[in-house]
Amino acid sequence: MRQYLELLDDILQHGVQKRDRTGVGTLGVFGRQMRFDLNAGFPLLTTKKLHIPSIFHELLWFISGDTNIRYLRERNVSIWDEWADENGELGDVYGKQWRAWQSADGGTVDQLAQLLTQIRETPYSRRLLISAWNPAELQRMALPPCHYAFQFMVEDGRLSCLFNMRSTDVFLGLPFNIASYALLTHMVAQQCDLAPGELIWSGADVHLYLNHLEQAREQLTRSPLALPELIILRKAENLFDYRYEDFAVRDYEPHPAIKAAVAV
Ligand SMILES: Nc1nc(=O)c2c([nH]1)NC[C@@H]1CN(c3ccc(C(=O)N[C@@H](CCC(=O)O)C(=O)O)cc3)CN21
Numbered sequence: 001m002r003q004y005l006e007l008l009d010d011i012l013q014h015g016v017q018k019r020d021r022t023g024v025g026t027l028g029v030f031g032r033q034m035r036f037d038l039n040a041g042f043p044l045l046t047t048k049k050l051h052i053p054s055i056f057h058e059l060l061w062f063i064s065g066d067t068n069i070r071y072l073r074e075r076n077v078s079i080w081d082e083w084a085d086e087n088g089e090l091g092d093v094y095g096k097q098w099r100a101w102q103s104a105d106g107g108t109v110d111q112l113a114q115l116l117t118q119i120r121e122t123p124y125s126r127r128l129l130i131s132a133w134n135p136a137e138l139q140r141m142a143l144p145p146c147h148y149a150f151q152f153m154v155e156d157g158r159l160s161c162l163f164n165m166r167s168t169d170v171f172l173g174l175p176f177n178i179a180s181y182a183l184l185t186h187m188v189a190q191q192c193d194l195a196p197g198e199l200i201w202s203g204a205d206v207h208l209y210l211n212h213l214e215q216a217r218e219q220l221t222r223s224p225l226a227l228p229e230l231i232i233l234r235k236a237e238n239l240f241d242y243r244y245e246d247f248a249v250r251d252y253e254p255h256p257a258i259k260a261a262v263a264v
Pocket residue numbers: 050051054078079080083143169172173174176257258259260262263264
């Protein structure tokens with residue numbers, strides 16, 4: 001994950017200070033990309049310890065189509081707490097758009113199910129794409145999607161994924177987002193009898209909150225360690241049938257966690 005440290009350094013060196021919605025303020029750059037070879041290890045940050053259950057449960061929750069934080073709360077995952085209403089609802093966020101995009105005729109589109117069919121039937125397709133950016137429903141979302149679209153590509157029996165972010169909280173959000181899309185790529189690959197290929201992150205507004213600068217500098221004093229390995233213990237019947245217990249991360253031995261406040 002040397003690329004991640006290079007990105008931190010890039011922002012600290014070239015970032016421009018800006019006001020932002022949360023009132024915290026950021027140091028940011030516009031337009032960056034990072035690539036991860038999923039065969040070189042599972043891209044979990046090693047220069048600070050990440051809480052793996054939060055990442056894995058969140059992805060399973062998206063895939064299930066759920067938009068209420070009850071599922072997360074029951075599993076001690078608190079990363080969405082600040083955005084939920086008194087009933088735990090986040091509105092029409094990721095899960096809704098991935099699994100039940102509202103169509104004009106009153107029906108819904110299961111983008112994830114369609115994607116799997118397309119990968120199997122037309123692996124050469126250039127349309128293996130899912131969008132969470134639904135302009136008609138943005139007002140009904142607690143937060144407009146940050147990772148708003150992702151696309152797969154099949155080549156030589158390998159599945160690669162590129163995910164787009166309009167806005168990236170580099171210290172807190174990005175390490176989660178990279179691991180989450182890496183896990184999704186492993187799962188979709190297994191379901192389609194492909195091997196994982198590359199994961200590519202593409203970010204537009206790429207920022208460090210001003211109250212994360214010290215933590216970012218602390219991370220830059222640390223050396224990246226060997227990446228862990230993801231083991232899928234069971235091949236589920238279909239993409240929607242995976243459980244948390246189906247995954248194990250082997251040999252994750254990171255530097256200690258670094259605390260930071262999330263900007264709401
Ligand atoms: N400002 C901001 N940054 C984000 O990354 C973000 C949002 N808002 N809003 C929606 C979701 C929620 N996400 C979050 C929210 C909190 C953490 C966080 O506090 N992480 C800590 C503790 C993790 C834990 O409890 O599992 C960390 O040290 O990684 C991470 C991602 C990602 N998103």
